[in-house]
Amino acid sequence: MPTIKDVAKRAGVSVTTVSRVLNHHPHVTDELTERVLVAIEDLNYRPSRVAQRLRASHSRLVGVIFSDITNPFYVHVLRGIEHVLSRGGSSVLIGNADANTDREASFIRLMQTEDVGGLIIAPTREDSSALASAIEQGLAVAVVDRRMHNIEVDTVVVNNFEGSLKAIHHLIRLGHTRIGIVSGPLHLTTGRERYAGYLQAMADAGLRVDSSLACFGDYRQSSGYELSWQLISLPDPPTAVFVANNQMTIGALNAIHEAGRNIPSDIAVIGFDDLSWAISLNPPLTTVAQPAFEIGVNAARLLLERIANPRRPTYTVVLETELIVRASCGSPVQSKSS
Amino acid sequence: MPTIKDVAKRAGVSVTTVSRVLNHHPHVTDELTERVLVAIEDLNYRPSRVAQRLRASHSRLVGVIFSDITNPFYVHVLRGIEHVLSRGGSSVLIGNADANTDREASFIRLMQTEDVGGLIIAPTREDSSALASAIEQGLAVAVVDRRMHNIEVDTVVVNNFEGSLKAIHHLIRLGHTRIGIVSGPLHLTTGRERYAGYLQAMADAGLRVDSSLACFGDYRQSSGYELSWQLISLPDPPTAVFVANNQMTIGALNAIHEAGRNIPSDIAVIGFDDLSWAISLNPPLTTVAQPAFEIGVNAARLLLERIANPRRPTYTVVLETELIVRASCGSPVQSKSS
DNA sequence: ATAACCGTTGAAATCGTTACCAGAGATATT
DNA sequence: AATATCTCTGGTAACGATTTCAACGGTTAT
Numbered sequence: 001m002p003t004i005k006d007v008a009k010r011a012g013v014s015v016t017t018v019s020r021v022l023n024h025h026p027h028v029t030d031e032l033t034e035r036v037l038v039a040i041e042d043l044n045y046r047p048s049r050v051a052q053r054l055r056a057s058h059s060r061l062v063g064v065i066f067s068d069i070t071n072p073f074y075v076h077v078l079r080g081i082e083h084v085l086s087r088g089g090s091s092v093l094i095g096n097a098d099a100n101t102d103r104e105a106s107f108i109r110l111m112q113t114e115d116v117g118g119l120i121i122a123p124t125r126e127d128s129s130a131l132a133s134a135i136e137q138g139l140a141v142a143v144v145d146r147r148m149h150n151i152e153v154d155t156v157v158v159n160n161f162e163g164s165l166k167a168i169h170h171l172i173r174l175g176h177t178r179i180g181i182v183s184g185p186l187h188l189t190t191g192r193e194r195y196a197g198y199l200q201a202m203a204d205a206g207l208r209v210d211s212s213l214a215c216f217g218d219y220r221q222s223s224g225y226e227l228s229w230q231l232i233s234l235p236d237p238p239t240a241v242f243v244a245n246n247q248m249t250i251g252a253l254n255a256i257h258e259a260g261r262n263i264p265s266d267i268a269v270i271g272f273d274d275l276s277w278a279i280s281l282n283p284p285l286t287t288v289a290q291p292a293f294e295i296g297v298n299a300a301r302l303l304l305e306r307i308a309n310p311r312r313p314t315y316t317v318v319l320e321t322e323l324i325v326r327a328s329c330g331s332p333v334q335s336k337s338s
Numbered sequence: 339m340p341t342i343k344d345v346a347k348r349a350g351v352s353v354t355t356v357s358r359v360l361n362h363h364p365h366v367t368d369e370l371t372e373r374v375l376v377a378i379e380d381l382n383y384r385p386s387r388v389a390q391r392l393r394a395s396h397s398r399l400v401g402v403i404f405s406d407i408t409n410p411f412y413v414h415v416l417r418g419i420e421h422v423l424s425r426g427g428s429s430v431l432i433g434n435a436d437a438n439t440d441r442e443a444s445f446i447r448l449m450q451t452e453d454v455g456g457l458i459i460a461p462t463r464e465d466s467s468a469l470a471s472a473i474e475q476g477l478a479v480a481v482v483d484r485r486m487h488n489i490e491v492d493t494v495v496v497n498n499f500e501g502s503l504k505a506i507h508h509l510i511r512l513g514h515t516r517i518g519i520v521s522g523p524l525h526l527t528t529g530r531e532r533y534a535g536y537l538q539a540m541a542d543a544g545l546r547v548d549s550s551l552a553c554f555g556d557y558r559q560s561s562g563y564e565l566s567w568q569l570i571s572l573p574d575p576p577t578a579v580f581v582a583n584n585q586m587t588i589g590a591l592n593a594i595h596e597a598g599r600n601i602p603s604d605i606a607v608i609g610f611d612d613l614s615w616a617i618s619l620n621p622p623l624t625t626v627a628q629p630a631f632e633i634g635v636n637a638a639r640l641l642l643e644r645i646a647n648p649r650r651p652t653y654t655v656v657l658e659t660e661l662i663v664r665a666s667c668g669s670p671v672q673s674k675s676s
Numbered sequence: 677a678t679a680a681c682c683g684t685t686g687a688a689a690t691c692g693t694t695a696c697c698a699g700a701g702a703t704a705t706t
Numbered sequence: 707a708a709t710a711t712c713t714c715t716g717g718t719a720a721c722g723a724t725t726t727c728a729a730c731g732g733t734t735a736t
Binding site: 013014015016017020027028029032051056 | 712716717721723
Binding site: 001046047048049050051053054069070072075076078079082091092093094095096109110112113114115137221247250251253254257263275276277279280281282283284 | 339384385386387388389391392407408410413414416417420429430431432433434447448450451452453475559585588589591592595601613614615617618619620621622
């Protein structure tokens with residue numbers, strides 16, 4: 001591949017001049033600019049981003065670390081990130097932590113050695129020391145999906161509490177009183193907030209929460225499956241269940257079908273996170289949708305701002321969820337218990 | 339961040355020696371090795387991959403370009419790739435071409451300026467000149483999912499023809515004779531091969547193919563939706579439909595439910611690509627599954643081999659599909675037409 | 677005793693850029 | 707007319723690593 005030297009030689013100028021036209025510096029005559037441009041075209045030259053990254057102050061590379069790239073929610077966040085970043089000419093280096101804190105730490109490390117200009121991360125825990133020290137060392141970071149504990153950092157989340165509240169209120173409005181929840185883990189803010197929304201909504205309606213109806217998974221499909229089986233096997237099973245993320249919802253649906261229960265007449269189902277195929281289910285799934293793409297867009301913007309101005313105070317952007325009513329909760333039903 | 343110089347100073351050796359222990363070179367005494375290791379530990383030093391990439395022959399970075407990262411199939415391929423690559427200490431730079439050839443070309447360009455050691459790509463067209471010239475320039479490339487035309491390159495695909503054949507044979511065995519297909523575009527090898535399997539299976543059974551039952555989409559959800567509406571609106575609609583990829587299957591399901599048709603009694607559905615939620619559908623979806631993870635694993639291995647030995651002849655790995663029979667095609671039905 | 681060789685180390689060149697500094701003209705200011 | 711300022715250009719030193727080359731001391735072979 002041709003280098004800046006080759007271009008300089010062909011244009012009959014110094015490498016400095018080539019670098020100047022490349023970076024749109026002032027004080028270079030039209031004639032030389034033209035000659036350089038022609039040489040660049042002739043040689044089909046593009047500057048090496050590796051060399052630029054080593055020398056220049058900007059990096060034009062951002063790292064993205066997700067706990068599970070298999071989750072379509074994160075893929076849409078990624079698209080939002082990429083949408084903003086590609087306009088700025090940045091590339092995206094991706095890491096899949098697989099919900100493993102050690103892997104996450106080693107990816108953070110990797111991102112630093114790759115000299116990323118910034119990092120967008122959905123952390124596996126809310127007190128990651130690896131992340132804290134990276135920020136301490138001056139790495140620009142934006143956190144998505146989950147909040148951190150004791151770490152000041154730009155953050156983009158949704159109003160999980162409100163979303164959960166909307167879901168349960170919807171169920172209650174339809175007449176349900178025995179409402180189960182397949183919650184996320186309580187060590188994550190999303191898990192706690194969504195669970196809190198459930199409790200609040202029940203309390204608002206003066207409904208007692210039966211502790212056997214609340215179970216806690218790890219956001220994976222398999223735990224949604226197992227916990228749902230557990231719920232529907234109860235002597236007095238819930239008439240409705242709220243599942244706190246998309247993957248667990250898949251598992252829940254699987255269990256319910258396997259048990260031969262009908263949705264929504266035997267049990268109503270409402271999920272968190274919308275999915276492209278939620279509308280193709282039978283019956284179509286009622287969900288609390290998160291604006292995944294916008295989460296990505298906002299995170300990328302926040303990150304760009306912080307890179308431009310590292311001393312800026314930190315922001316937390318909270319986006320709203322949307323209750324999408326389809327058919328999986330049915331029409332208003334009669335309460336079965338007293 | 340500390341550099342190799344800081345380590346050298348602290349260990350009281352030259353940077354050359356530090357570099358030697360970093361790269362496990364022979365001929366460095368245990369004592370110096372130990373001193374360097376201690377200094378590295380003390381400073382918490384990690385070599386800059388950017389500097390390494392600029393100077394060294396190896397890059398430890400591979401690019402991955404997909405036409406649609408939103409498609410879970412590609413995400414699983416990506417996981418397979420990452421599984422192999424992370425063991426080799428390589429990072430993954432990702433690009434989402436969005437089925438756009440221009441975007442694809444500019445990503446290929448980007449990968450070259452980022453000095454990737456190799457590229458894994460699911461091309462948008464089978465005669466990409468951008469890809470051809472990149473290979474010409476010595477870039478190590480592995481193609482996945484689709485075959486290239488007139489370009490010798492390592493390739494990993496599945497036996498699409500056979501997979502399609504199995505799907506249609508299954509339908510025929512169940513008694514169907516009016517079988518529709520929502521095919522992919524014929525300008526892609528996957529589209530052509532899967533369509534050819536359909537034609538062959540029909541011919542094998544001595545069935546006439548009604549041209550109004552074959553329609554051609556672009557692998558996106560929306561075209562699956564529209565074309566399926568078209569099929570079921572026919573005066574004499576098919577009793578079974580084969581949908582040639584996962585996203586179009588989502589659209590098809592949506593259309594069929596919207597039309598109030600029952601699966602499988604009104605219309606049997608069989609899809610291509612398995613999905614984590616296929617089992618959670620009602621009824622669970624019968625599909626032709628591709629070994630997505632293994633496709634990624636094989637592509638990464640092929641790429642690593644080629645990087646190690648650029649003059650090696652090109653390989654094409656063809657993996658087999660698996661027919662996963664669930665309930666969306668029902669039990670054997672009586673043929674409705676003569 | 678001298679030559680040849682081996683193991684061990686460091687100095688310096690290099691990768692492809694950008695940034696700093698200096699210098700040459702041209703123009704403006706005193 | 708002398709000086710200051712401004713525009714334009716190029717030489718050269720970084721950035722942080724690897725690689726080549728030479729040198730040094732110690733063994734071994736002749």
